[in-house]
Amino acid sequence: MSGRLAVLACTGAVGLQDAGRRGHGRHGLSASGPMDALALAAANALVGNPAGTVALEFGLGGGRFRQEGGDAWMALAGAPSVIRVDGVAVADHGTFRLPDGAGLTVEAPRRGVFAYLARAGGFAVPERLGSRALHQRAGIGGLDGRGLRAGDGLAGADDTPSLDPGFLDPLPLDTDLPVRVVLGPQADRFTPEAVALFTDAAFTVSHRADRMGIQLDGPALAHGPDGYNIVSDATVMGSVQVPGGGRPIVLMADRQTTGGYPKIATVISADLRRVAQRRPGEALRFRAVPLDEAFALARERAALVAALPRTVRARGAGLEDRLAGANLAGAAVDALSGEA
């Protein structure tokens, strides 16, 4: 008996995401997957799931739910959000039990953008092309190719009886830190002044920001003498594409797979979440790093994700244990505030 999570109401964009759908870029379908992969992994670690198990992704939104047909263990990680079970507040970044018949409320986050609600065992939705991730524009994945809305029901998948409830130090959103990029692949299509301006200037996240791309306000970046049209080539999550008007767009999880505008730089994989978690109106600076450093940071991030299950601490564990856990994972120890 795996139970079911009934959707009573949703605000903002709420959809199912797993690690993403690979192998179909050659058919024009980008991978989708989480905007903040570390937060998805953290939510899953808290309920004993593998890092890429399908979970609900809230984008500046929340929702009301009711658990039916059995209990469930759940956890929310990412942008800090107020969660209530039958009106009683429970902590984010911690495992909580959702009893049969209980109501669950997730409020829109206080800071950041994307939060992930994971259920022990995951949700029983069918795979499409090898993934359950919603790609809204393509109408594939998620629940019948769309986001969640009132009246939907999400059947739970296999329960994991060996679950140890626990908590993680809240993930820093790092929205005050620079976003590291590797210059290129088409930095040579810009004036040297524009490339310098790109890493010197402050940009602001505009309101044109979604799972496809995040447009930035700020100084216009001038293209070189060959103009702003290139014969289309492929994009990646993190490509910083600059159309004719000179305003950069960071292409994200549901991006177009190819594009005809030059890409001045590419956000390194470890810092994609720094872009994703910034809200419209928040500032953003880029810092160029060598390719070697981007690979080293990717390895560090992978080690952190792999260590998350060991980092989940039992409730009531001593502060020293928690710090040891945080250090083991290489996480920033800014967690002393708040919980201690």
Add this chain to the structure above:
Amino acid sequence: MTSPAIRLLWCGDTALTVEFGDRIDPGLNARVLALDARLRDAACPGLVETVPTYRSLTLHLDPVAVDPARLEATVRDRAALPVPVAAPRRVWRVPVMYGGAFGIDLDDVAAHHGLSPTAVIERHAAPDYRVVMLGFLPGYAYLDGLDPGLALSRRSTPRPTTPAGTISIGGVQALIASIAAPSGWHLLGRTPVRAFLPGRDPVFLFEPGDGIRFVPTDPARWDALDRAAAAGDPVAEVVR
């Protein structure tokens, strides 16, 4: 004879673009598809997927598993091999309803070139096209082979939406659109064929390198073919 130089362009830590040139050129695309086939057969640690485009091949990578120097060496090695003259893997016949409500720009394109609408249809349906890239949106098939006498630069004002199945031209390129989207191209007709249909096997009909022939089709057949296509019938047929 040595192959012309390639450029290796890193896209952060998650992709490497192998650039054969910066033009639309069937010769470049043949080299792209040849390298694509070779790398898909080769053992490349960390290679997650490949995306061929008109003039480059992008290798999407797992940054933790890839050895950048070794990958670059493998790519240079494989790209230097001679490119076989490849016949299309297969050729599709794609029914198209031209003009009228199906292709609202047909008359304008004809007038621009001093041709009759019928002549434009004949010229558009005459060539054997090749799919040089599937991209931008799922299933969008970009074609090489357009009659240069039909080439026409894009509209100055894109339309906010164009229907699924739109058959259009822009510059020297021809396109089969799979889903509704904004477009600045010239709309000649529409096909009931679903190049992309979630829930059908296969989800994607066309592959890079496939041949395409357009078959002018009586608009009266639209409803029947459209229903069949929506239900999962390819409607397009493979002739070779």
